[in-house]
Amino acid sequence: MPIINFAIPTVLEKKITQTIEQKGFSSKAEFFRFAAISFLDQQSNEWNSDPELSYLIQSIKKQTKIKFNKRKIPSVREQLKDL
Incomplete structure (x- = not known):
């Protein structure tokens, strides 16, 4: 077991x-x-108990996986640089 x-x-x-x-x-x-x-359990349960939020999280995960696959996701600064 790691020591912290x-x-x-x-x-x-x-x-x-x-x-x-x-x-x-x-x-x-x-x-x-x-x-x-x-x-960690509390965070997981909060998100899973709200069906709309759970749906949005799953949708974002799916789109992120499709768009970036295994590539590094650009930082927020990089993503917003053209705005």
């Missing part, structure tokens, strides 16, 4: 430590894994 290191403000670290103790997480690593999975 990052810094957080002391105030946030104290809140996280308190939450870990209150909710019974075994470690900070477990807390952050849970937070990451929870966030």
Whole structure:
């Protein structure tokens, strides 16, 4: 499993430590894994719960795949340079 290191403000670290103790997480690593999975699931569910948004996302994916196939998608700046 890859190791990820990052810094957080002391105030946030104290809140996280308190939450870990209150909710019974075994470690900070477990807390952050849970937070990451929870966030990703929430994002996925938000998009999938709205049929119109889900349809638009699928349409954009399809058109992007058709237009660019496996080529690099140009940056927004490149795409809008002629406007």
